[in-house]
Amino acid sequence: MKIKVDATKCIGAGLCVVAAPEVFSQNEDDGLVIVLQESPPPHLHEACREAARLCPALVISFDE
Numbered sequence: 001m002k003i004k005v006d007a008t009k010c011i012g013a014g015l016c017v018v019a020a021p022e023v024f025s026q027n028e029d030d031g032l033v034i035v036l037q038e039s040p041p042p043h044l045h046e047a048c049r050e051a052a053r054l055c056p057a058l059v060i061s062f063d064e
């Protein structure tokens, strides 16, 4: 799995961080998403899918 985010469309809602804190963080200044692991290990994949589902701006996608 390779994570892709379009940070230009992120609205800083932070739900991705709640769903998968090992994979997503937020910039302290503007709140925009930061990807901590672009290729997360298998045990984090479901949390990444949940983050993509929860993201209100629909900016998280991935190659499986």
Ligand code: SF4
Pocket: 005, 009, 010, 011, 012, 013, 014, 015, 016, 017, 024, 026, 031, 032, 033, 054, 055, 056, 057, 058, 059, 060
């Ligand atoms: S959930 Fe979506 S909009 Fe919110 S911080 Fe994460 S990527 Fe940005």
